[in-house]
Amino acid sequence: MKPLLYLELRQFLNALKNTTRSPRRLVLALIIGACFFSWFLNTALLVTGASPVERSGFSNVLERHAELFRVGAFLLLCFGSAAVIYQAFSSGSLVFTMAHIDFLFPTPIPRRSVLLVKLLKDYLRYGFWIAFLVTCLGMPTSAAAKQSFFPYGLLSIAALTAYMIFIVNLAHTINIVFTFGYEKVKQAGRIIKPVLILAAVSALVLGVFQYIQSGGDCYLSIHRATTAPVVKVIFTPADWCASLAVAPLIPPADTDLMHLALLWALAAAAFAMLMSRRENIYEPSLGITAKVTRMRQAMRAGDATAIRVEMMSDKGRKSAGMLVIPPFGRGAVALLWKGLLTRYRMSAGQLAAMLVLPALLCYLLGNFDPISDILKYLPVILVYLSFVFSITVQPQVRSELKYANILKAMPIAPWKVMLVQSISGTGYLSLGILTFAAAMWLFMPAARNDVLRACVIVSPFLGFSCISAAVIPALTYPDTRDTTQNFFCNLVGFALIIVAAVPSIVLGTLLVWLTYTPSQASPIIPLWITVPLCAVNLLIGAAGVSISGAVFRKFDPTSE
């Protein structure tokens, strides 16, 4: 145990020293710390009532539909835990580091000590993140509901941490047992998996039944599905945890406190069960550790292509299959064609999900009684989506710029190379916007109005200007291996996207204010107001492309 404690302590202290000694790392850490602290202070002030923001609409929803939050939490816990348990049958769940594999596993330190230290570290991490997220989400929500987050917020944190520990320990144990006793325990697997499937089917049947009974109310149907007897029995701990998770909104009963004790007892039992295993815990962790390491490196570097490659290798895809499409065009057009095609290289499931999920979401929202009043304004979310999508395009551009030495050698003008990057990003963004818009039009009758039409037209143009702005810092901070460069690339990119969006926000608000005609049925917005908005965004986009072209001409993006 002593060497392990030495290892963890030295690594922790060195990481601290490494951050404080390097000015650029220290500045980065201070910026992040200051952001979190100010945000935390802001939400804390909301609770103390110093200057509470009046959110009457939200407050009404909270008062009328507090149960909605409990059902939502229950569903999230059910789906999350079922996915973790199901996955544990086929792939490893104990993730170490490559250094552990190379240098710790061959040493004579007992495996149980290694496992114990690893689990304790994991639990601390879970506890920290749960406390952080629950506080971040819970404080403003409680403030909006005119309630205090504390002390019941502590119960939420305790319950979610216990549930997380319980599920993770259970998944680790299942994974270890199935790795070594594959043939022996195959029968057990044949029972556990169908039980999970049975729960899903019974919930579906009850939900559909309620849907027919209630005349198409999705909220009531989902609520009924979560109370299906099989679901209730299998996910009893999730049910307890969900009730406790919303404790700041729905004050807990005495039974809830008993459930909290039971959740911790379950977590302790699962921990004891895992620690009692005699199998070699190192073996199942080898594959998943290597995979997670590659994925983390790709994510830290913001390399969208590497992330997609990892996701595809997970599905076992080795060839392009049906997605082989012949080359097209010359020069910049060929480059654009290649950019558009390579991004479609994903599994059939992912492609289908991109079409099905928006449709499903729109259908559910369209039939969700608690929010029916605001559906006619929901198309505005398309504008927000184009803003969000444009932020996600930056990693894609950065990964493409890894091949800048090839791109620069091509007989294509730098501004055209940058234009291709912006257009291909805009192409995907437009496709996403159109998919969502089509789903809204089909499944949300209340949203079939002028707002939808205007947003569909303006969103791709806004996306073009935002993406063109986001590309510039990708060129000035090209090294994806440097955490500081990654941070500043994101920060500057975000700031530039906001700058690019400001003219549209100001002009859009002004034009809508001048031309808006209130109507009981649906808002009326004239089509002509989209023309100046599109033109402004086109100009901003062109300016962004010119700047990034000039930067691309001067700088070598492969330099560190």
Place this chain on the structure above:
Amino acid sequence: MLKVDGLVKYYKKTLAVDGLSFEVGDGEIVGLLGPNGAGKTTILRCITGIVQMTEGRIEVDGVDLAANEDAVKRRIAFVPEVPTPYEMLTVREHLRFIAMAYQTMDRFEERADDLMRRFDLYDKRNDLVLSLSKGMKQKLAIACAFIHEATAILLDEPLIGIDPKGVRELKDMIAEAKARGSSILISTHMLDTAEHLCDRIIILQQGRIIAEGSLAELHERAQMGRDATLEDVFLTLTEESSAVEATTLS
């Protein structure tokens, strides 16, 4: 002495090592050769206890791995292929951690200084591993393996990425360990290294031994003249084995 007897390793339904038996005597250097996917790394991982063997018996100095894993591990040193050391430790701290893990802290300072000097790590002893080049990390991994006096030394592609001086030092250290009576097992693709360094060579294919013996014995087995290199022998034997496999399957 390192003894592997009837080693079988399945990864779920995939057979990686198929009933392998061999011995590495005291003061002997054995080379483990084979094409990619032959099972070399799996064998080393089974011996070090990183993966659990499905069947078989592994002994180091007469101590059974299954019965007393900690005692066996204490006798083994392992250099992994493309090592990834702890980046947030300094070079000295890394060596100290390994020494603590093997419970060999007596004379640590002296041994660590000597190893760091031999592998040109002394000037970087207080630098974080994070700042080391790939070759320096490889040297650190080798230094870690020699920080305790193991009786069985397992090296997985140890010469890749290190400079000529480092290669010379490693070869010297292997020779010293051999003189001390350690059993040394080297897995490598570098046939010329194996040819000059190893007393005996084991050629693997698809988890099975297809040939074993000294270079002279392998020449004889491949029916090749004395002037043939190990590369010629290796390619002849592996192709021969593939042909036999194909005929059997058809």
